[in-house]
Amino acid sequence: MKAPSMKPMRLEDILFSQGFGTRRVCAGLIQQGHVQVNGETIVDAGQWFDLEDLRFQVQGQEWPFAAQAYVMLNKPAGTECSQKPSTWPSIYTLLPAPLRQRPQKAAVQGVQAVGRLDQDTTGLLLLTDDGKFIHKMSSPKHHVPKVYGVTTKHPVTSDMVARLLSGVVLDDDPRPVKAAACEAVGDLHLKLTLTEGKYHQVKRMLAAVGNRVEALHRSQIGGLVLSDLAPGQWRWLSEQDLALLKP
Numbered sequence: 001m002k003a004p005s006m007k008p009m010r011l012e013d014i015l016f017s018q019g020f021g022t023r024r025v026c027a028g029l030i031q032q033g034h035v036q037v038n039g040e041t042i043v044d045a046g047q048w049f050d051l052e053d054l055r056f057q058v059q060g061q062e063w064p065f066a067a068q069a070y071v072m073l074n075k076p077a078g079t080e081c082s083q084k085p086s087t088w089p090s091i092y093t094l095l096p097a098p099l100r101q102r103p104q105k106a107a108v109q110g111v112q113a114v115g116r117l118d119q120d121t122t123g124l125l126l127l128t129d130d131g132k133f134i135h136k137m138s139s140p141k142h143h144v145p146k147v148y149g150v151t152t153k154h155p156v157t158s159d160m161v162a163r164l165l166s167g168v169v170l171d172d173d174p175r176p177v178k179a180a181a182c183e184a185v186g187d188l189h190l191k192l193t194l195t196e197g198k199y200h201q202v203k204r205m206l207a208a209v210g211n212r213v214e215a216l217h218r219s220q221i222g223g224l225v226l227s228d229l230a231p232g233q234w235r236w237l238s239e240q241d242l243a244l245l246k247p
Contacts, residue, residue, distance in 0.1 A: 051065050
């Protein structure tokens with residue numbers, strides 16, 4: 001992502017801010033010739049660089065400077081959105097170490113998932129080290145629509161669709177919960193849009209209308225659509241991507 005207007009930084013501090021280890025480790029990477037800036041190998045850890053559009057390579061891998069990290073991941077099935085998973089592998093093992101090791105900012109160490117998807121749920125997941133962004137996107141007041149593809153156990157009827165649109169009552173809240181949009185796209189498939197984020201909401205809503213979720217895939221958040229990332233792959237979000245997440 002494009003860095004905001006910031007003062008130049010020493011290369012050692014740049015690498016540290018991007019999660020490449022302690023300052024001593026970062027200085028060692030530079031001094032051993034493992035860091036290139038604009039195609040030139042830099043061995044002076046104290047050399048200063050402007051941050052605007054800065055891209056550098058560490059051990060042959062190119063990185064953009066990001067004052068704060070925003071990425072999207074195509075979450076595969078059989079993974080947990082937890083730093084300390086209980087049964088399944090953590091989604092964080094799918095990310096490179098620098099993203100996981102970015103220095104703490106406002107109680108956020110490394111990138112964190114914005115909300116969670118169950119281990120058997122696949123699709124679009126956002127991660128960032130921006131605590132304000134996490135809070136904003138997780139707040140019920142934000143009402144960012146999330147689109148899901150739902151595979152059901154039993155055939156989808158027009159009555160089920162109508163009930164999901166008009167609202168169903170879940171066991172932890174007497175107020176009806178409505179789908180923002182819902183349509184059958186096959187005998188056993190629904191396209192469902194929600195603006196809330198209750199625990200196991202899709203599964204519970206389908207159970208409330210007498211059906212069962214067999215597979216669940218999140219394809220869109222706000223105007224941001226999951227791109228052609230393969231399961232388990234990630235990419236940086238651009239300024240244009242972030243604009244699509246605004247309500």
